[in-house]
Amino acid sequence: MNGVPAFVQTLGDGLLISDGKKWERNRRLLTPGFHFEILKPYVEVYNSVTDIFLEKLKYYAKSGEAVDIFPRVALATLDTILRCAFSYEGNLQDQGKPWYQIDFIYQFSNEGKELKQLCDYSHEFSNRIIKDRQQILKKEGLPAKRHLNFLDILLTAKDENGIGLSDEDIRAEAETFMFEGHDTVASAISWSIYCLGRYPEEQEKVYTEISELLVDKLEVTWENLQEMPYLTAFVKESMRMFAPVPGTARLLTSPMQFGDIIVPAGVHIDISIHSIHHHPDVWPEHEVFKPERFLKEDITDRHPYSYIPFAAGSRNCIGQNFAMNEIKVIISRLVQRYKVSLVDGHNYEINPELIMRATHGIKVILENRLMEKEWQIV
Template identity: 40%
Template sequence: MIVGHLHKLWKGDEEMMQWGESLVEKMPRIFLLWLGPLNVGISLHHPETIRPIAKSLEPKAKQQYGFLQPFIGEGLLISNGDKWSRTRRLLTPAFHFDVLKSYISIYEDATNVLLTKWENHAANGKAFRALNDISLMTLDVMLRCACSHYSNCQNETDHPYINAIRELNELSFRRMMIPPYHSDFIFYLSPMGRKTKRYCDLVHEFSEKVIRERKAALKQSQQKNDLKSEPPRRRCLDFLDILLLARDESGLGLTEREIRDEVDTFVFEGHDTTASGIIFSLYCLAKYADHQDKCYEEACRILESKESIEWEDLAQLSYTTMCIKEALRLYPPVPSYFRDITEDTTIDGYKIPKGSWVGVNVHLMHRNPTVWPHPSEFEPERFLANNCANWDPYQYIPFAAGPRNCIGQNFALNEMKVAVAHIVHRFVLSVDKSYVVKRTPSPISKPVDGLTLYVADRAVSTGS
């Protein structure tokens, strides 16, 4: 009981995920986890047990999300109560239809950079690890959409911001698994704590520089009283503009620290989760050539007479969307989220006392055999309108659910559609037949080895 279930969680990434799946076969709705002698939590992995928590505004669990706070502060992901409500209201305009529509050209530009890079892999025919390139592409998108920051990050082989985020993602999960490190005092005296601080400083320095630049540009454009005086590529207010201009009912805006927290949260979550969604979608399509072929044919119908996917074309990517959604079911970018219980609660007949925490385990629920037929199989047709019409609204939640669902889910899904459609239109994707992706259960799920992928130029492959 000293370590509880930690010895199971220490076994390794894929083995830990499989252990959780084996528990669901015995306890398909709810089970208890001990993380050390005193830290107990409850895993929820069935729509009926998840529903009361997802519908509530119970606060995000301090213990789990507290480990991310040094990195992303008290942004929308972590904040609770009135602060969360106010921020959510202020940020909602950033995801309005008209704003999202203007980002399609940015998705296109960033994806084209990736396609050019991958031509080298297609030419040499060698397998390569695709995740880093995808992460750089989604970071490029986020910096452009969030801050109008045009960098050359996709052409950098070792981007410090990407490295820092990758390390912080892993460090926060490893800290959760080591009870003595739950104490800030002990943790920051350790090598792991010092490394965490070093990476946090790097990320904050990067975001503060971007904010200063955007703030100066916005001030200049306001002085001219004409946002159209910006370069042609700036067609609308971006996320940071909206943060800088936002005012609540009292006329108060966000403080500089609040703006930094939201930028850190948006760039971190927005690029890393989207990269996860894209990389697992590519893995599934590389593994199942028949589904890849259907996505290719769909992309061809759109791109046969033009080079770009436009806003109106997204609705025509119906099969590609189903494949992406099925990949998100099998490999949800955020495998779990956690809530603190602020008053005695009964779920599924079990009394959960005030002060406990619960984990809404999206990964386990998406593979729960009492919820999904053939849960481990890749079957995009699940998402045909007739097949999903009677689903429980809480059985498929890759972007969470309820009032605290992901505010940027449409942004992310649109980016995934554009990227995946262009990639399969340009390249034939494949993986070694013996290759099985290994998952990591850290805050944002990714292939442990970065996903070993082959790409071949379609024009060469088809002889056209």
């Protein structure tokens, strides 16, 4: 199963852990779901979710009270993935933390009973969304291609023999997409916010770029996403410093030579993405935060596997463009509205679990950049 932890295998045999012919077939069927024509309309969803996210932070900006940003961001990314992938709007950010706690991918317990309870809830939730969407498609027909969501593609995909995905496969892929598109993106965004506070000079460079780009508007457009070179470099450097997925694994299907050592087929290889991103031979001053690393003309001279926040090779993250677009919308609009600072004396120790977390949370202080009335601009 590609060396993934046992509790991840409860997701089902989706793209994350399937292999062989099944993985090849399903990857081929699902790839059209991430074409730019499909991704483009999602920008409206990113903005809508960000509107709610920023409003939820307003209290902290007014009071000056510190906020652990990770749980808030994770609610927003879960909200986004449910809207974009399944056309499901459950007002998750308004429901608050209890909803977040029962989400199966946020907090796995070491106790099997609790794990089973959370997974059962997830499976029931997924099955309900899938059945509801099947009824809608049966009644209203398939929407125009540019308005297809991920679940629509799962439900209608057919291979060269005209065979679609089984109900079990659909649920496995749906839950895999929720897992990979929720917590991992939340980690990337949260650590990017940490870097905004940790490196105020870099934050101001990002703010200047976004202010000049958006001028008197609040929402980010599809075109804007291609016009944020410094923000993009900032986010990439954040993901280099704090890889959202600190490590992964692969099962060798053929022998691999590593220096003078030949590792036989059938061996599981652990890959420390966090260590690769901090290799001093590839990344001089690897502990220094330098977004300009990703602005240099010689960036193509680096080994293609020296920077792999979305993994690499044929099994790289199918949704990486989706994720990067979402990250850029949330970070750009956050910087436009709030100035971010860290909390003096707080311990921001990393906790590299399945995803990169902070042992004691990522607490920040927010300060309004503009007057309240200026946020009424349409």
